[in-house]
Amino acid sequence: MSLLEIRGLWKAYRRGGPFRRQPPLPVLRDATLHIGAGECVALLGPSGSGKSTLGRLLLGLETPDAGEVLFEGQPLLDARGRMRAQTRRAIQAVFQDPYGATSPRFNAFEVVAEPLRYAGLGGAPLRARVEELTASVGLDPAELGRLAHRFSGGQLQRLCIARALAPRPRLVLLDEAVSSLDLETQAHILRLLTELRASTRVAFLFITHDLRLVRGFAQRCYVMQDGQPVEVAEPFGSGPVPPALAALRAAVLPARPRLPLRQTVDA
Ligand SMILES: Nc1ncnc2c1ncn2[C@@H]1O[C@H](COP(=O)(O)OP(=O)(O)OP(=O)(O)O)[C@@H](O)[C@H]1O
Numbered sequence: 158m159s160l161l162e163i164r165g166l167w168k169a170y171r172r173g174g175p176f177r178r179q180p181p182l183p184v185l186r187d188a189t190l191h192i193g194a195g196e197c198v199a200l201l202g203p204s205g206s207g208k209s210t211l212g213r214l215l216l217g218l219e220t221p222d223a224g225e226v227l228f229e230g231q232p233l234l235d236a237r238g239r240m241r242a243q244t245r246r247a248i249q250a251v252f253q254d255p256y257g258a259t260s261p262r263f264n265a266f267e268v269v270a271e272p273l274r275y276a277g278l279g280g281a282p283l284r285a286r287v288e289e290l291t292a293s294v295g296l297d298p299a300e301l302g303r304l305a306h307r308f309s310g311g312q313l314q315r316l317c318i319a320r321a322l323a324p325r326p327r328l329v330l331l332d333e334a335v336s337s338l339d340l341e342t343q344a345h346i347l348r349l350l351t352e353l354r355a356s357t358r359v360a361f362l363f364i365t366h367d368l369r370l371v372r373g374f375a376q377r378c379y380v381m382q383d384g385q386p387v388e389v390a391e392p393f394g395s396g397p398v399p400p401a402l403a404a405l406r407a408a409v410l411p412a413r414p415r416l417p418l419r420q421t422v423d424a
Pocket residue numbers: 170171184202203204205206207208209210211366
């Protein structure tokens with residue numbers, strides 16, 4: 158049994174303004190995908206291809222028009238469209254903008270403690286768990302008193318990862334979670350996530366438009382093509398790939414430009 162299984166999901170959005178009389182915009186068309194326990198699966202696709210829509214459906218933030226999402230073999234939402242508390246804890250998310258995802262009034266301790274307080278933890282056990290989580294993402298627990306928004310983007314994203322791991326989830330959705338960070342910080346965070354996956358057996362769904370980030374990080378890869386995640390066995394191989402992946406490949410800048418920079422500028 159897969160940890161998460163998506164079967165035949167359809168989702169369309171009503172258009173606004175002068176286009177509201179037109180039929181709804183189909184974003185997901187019969188989308189199917191599965192993630193095993195402890196697996197790291199990438200979902201690639203260009204902007205607007207429906208990656209985040211799929212992510213919101215997995216988090217129960219939206220409901221599909223048709224199809225089903227199963228988590229540990231059970232429907233994600235009950236008949237009234239609500240998620241069980243246990244499932245809510247088991248699926249966490251980290252988004253692109255750590256500043257938008259945290260309150261400017263919170264210090265680092267409060268950011269990480271938030272989900273633990275909801276779960277009823279307090280006092281010394283709460284502090285001990287927050288310190289343990291903070292250390293696990295490579296930050297010094299002595300810094301927990303600092304205001305969250307005084308941290309750098311990379312440090313704050315580490316705190317968001319610690320917060321996501323706090324309820325001991327089985328699956329973490331990483332929606333462009335490293336896309337806004339500089340290259341070195343991206344590499345550090347991807348290494349950290351790989352270590353955390355090995356130590357906690359958590360699964361990741363890694364949503365990104367950046368093909369380079371997937372190599373060496375994800376074990377399996379899907380690419381959004383015409384509203385469907387299409388599994389690609391060898392995204393970096395020389396065999397045929399879906400057009401959406403070919404376009405993402407073509408958009409990756411070469412590591413070594415053919416012309417020296419000066420010559421390019423002069424031209
Ligand atoms: N709530 C909404 N109402 C109307 N249209 C929406 C809504 N959410 C998303 N869309 C549209 O659905 C399409 C897919 O959006 P989505 O955010 O899922 O794409 P994406 O692949 O995650 O893109 P990006 O990488 O730019 O975030 C887009 O055309 C978007 O404008």
